[in-house]
Amino acid sequence: PAMVGAPARYLVFFQYFGTRYSGVMETKSDQALVGVQNYLEKAAQNLRPSVPIKFHISSRTDSGVHALANAAHLDIQRAPGKAAFSGKQLVQGLNYHLKPEPICILSAQRVPSTFHARFCALSRTYIYRLLLGCAHYSQIPVFERDLCWAPAGGPLDISALGEAANFLLGTHDFSTFRSLSSETPFQCPVRTLLQLEIQPAPGFLSHHNRGLEFWEVKFKSRSFLYRQVRRMVGALVAVGQGKLSPQDIQELLEVKDARAFPPHAMAPPSGLFLKSVEY
Amino acid sequence: PAMVGAPARYLVFFQYFGTRYSGVMETKSDQALVGVQNYLEKAAQNLRPSVPIKFHISSRTDSGVHALANAAHLDIQRAPGKAAFSGKQLVQGLNYHLKPEPICILSAQRVPSTFHARFCALSRTYIYRLLLGCAHYSQIPVFERDLCWAPAGGPLDISALGEAANFLLGTHDFSTFRSLSSETPFQCPVRTLLQLEIQPAPGFLSHHNRGLEFWEVKFKSRSFLYRQVRRMVGALVAVGQGKLSPQDIQELLEVKDARAFPPHAMAPPSGLFLKSVEY
Numbered sequence A, B: 001p002a003m004v005g006a007p008a009r010y011l012v013f014f015q016y017f018g019t020r021y022s023g024v025m026e027t028k029s030d031q032a033l034v035g036v037q038n039y040l041e042k043a044a045q046n047l048r049p050s051v052p053i054k055f056h057i058s059s060r061t062d063s064g065v066h067a068l069a070n071a072a073h074l075d076i077q078r079a080p081g082k083a084a085f086s087g088k089q090l091v092q093g094l095n096y097h098l099k100p101e102p103i104c105i106l107s108a109q110r111v112p113s114t115f116h117a118r119f120c121a122l123s124r125t126y127i128y129r130l131l132l133g134c135a136h137y138s139q140i141p142v143f144e145r146d147l148c149w150a151p152a153g154g155p156l157d158i159s160a161l162g163e164a165a166n167f168l169l170g171t172h173d174f175s176t177f178r179s180l181s182s183e184t185p186f187q188c189p190v191r192t193l194l195q196l197e198i199q200p201a202p203g204f205l206s207h208h209n210r211g212l213e214f215w216e217v218k219f220k221s222r223s224f225l226y227r228q229v230r231r232m233v234g235a236l237v238a239v240g241q242g243k244l245s246p247q248d249i250q251e252l253l254e255v256k257d258a259r260a261f262p263p264h265a266m267a268p269p270s271g272l273f274l275k276s277v278e279y
Helices: A036-045 A087-098 A158-168 A228-240 A246-255 B036-045 B087-098 B158-168 B228-240 B246-255
Strands: A008-016 A066-076 A103-111 A123-132 A170-173 A190-201 A213-221 A272-278 B008-016 B066-076 B103-111 B123-132 B170-173 B190-201 B213-221 B272-278
Touching: A008 A036, A008 A087, A036 A066, A036 A087, A036 A103, A087 A103, A123 A190, A123 A228, A158 A190, A158 A228, A158 A246, A213 A228, A228 A246, A228 A272, B008 B036, B008 B087, B036 B066, B036 B087, B036 B103, B087 B103, B123 B190, B123 B228, B158 B190, B158 B228, B158 B246, B213 B228, B228 B246, B228 B272
Parallel strands: A066 A272, B066 B272
Antiparallel strands: A008 A066, A008 A103, A123 A213, A123 A272, A170 A190, A190 A213, B008 B066, B008 B103, B123 B213, B123 B272, B170 B190, B190 B213
């Protein structure tokens, strides 16, 4: 039999508009919404590998959450005698087959076979986009629907929100700020929040929408607990609205119990963007 | 029989994401894509008027063209004894029934029965969004697809583009810059371009996309010829790419013939936004 070489391993970065997907992770394809990974692997099959291609996703994102740049690794075994794809060929080939979907490969590079997109990541950065100044859902510009959260109620007290944010920075047991899942009992709840920044930001055509203000909240950590960012944003917004005090955030941390989180305070997925995965 | 009052006339401003519509104007509803007007009138029928409601649209936009604010007037005749809707009630009622569509009523106000949204408009302002720095379609952020034009080729010479724009400003016979339509022979081709500005602009999350630059080209005139803005933008971009000289724009104006327009130079609808209609 012909000699078969080792498969080539690649690290790819990819972008997606998450509204129409069940999340990034693969799902059984008989569901109404399927995962971004299903489309990535379907596109990859069109490259005619000798072994089906599996994407190992760096960062799990929920249904409705977007990515400016998520990451994954994959191995490609080609037929004997065929040269490995270059990074550029892989980007072009995958994008060609992904075309109708709002999913796009940004880059691809060869990595050693010991590289793992999930376990080798040094940190993840998320952005949460808030739209302030809307009295009602219908005031969200149609171009921004699904891409931000416009919390009901009046203006936010940004300085109280910043004060509360300082309690979250650093290393803590974030048990109160995770949602319960089947993995929860086995997962260490201690995380180190390296960065938490709140700043005004431009929105899509927002210079034409007087009275609307966009703010971005940026979170950086080696990794996050299940729904931790959405819970932290929801609690911070509650502080900005005067429903919680900044000190309440510290107390919530100290309770270390997911059931202590204020009901219905979690921020919706529409405003959440995975900005980058750092290696 | 009960006394029937005069119908109440309203001026409404509305916003839409144009990609999924055949344009703003009503079409027969058995087509694959129908017009924004079809959805507006369907929503209005849910308000149970005694006479079917017709929207008289201020500014016709093509399939794929968006509006930050288009305008229309409509008459509402209610059953005897029922008070006329307030502007706020009309906005809320229409938006409730438009909800799943990316169409939104921004405001509504009572106007005299002599008011006409199309003929009383003093001017229209359009914005055309250009994305520079993309070598290929796949480099357009997925969040910006359908909302800009990324012309192929290298960077644009913005100063040449500005020089060419100066030839278009003011009153001219714009025959070369209109597309032929069934109305063309009857329509005076002279228009006065009151404003033509070119400036850098923020894109959606563009501060996270290094290397990409957004520019907006703004056009203001009492009215425009059929596809005039898209033809003007296409010609200006050709100047920015060095395919035409600024003086060629002046010569194209002087020829006064739609067939003299460079083939395939018209800009696509995706980058065009009706920004406002002024009264």
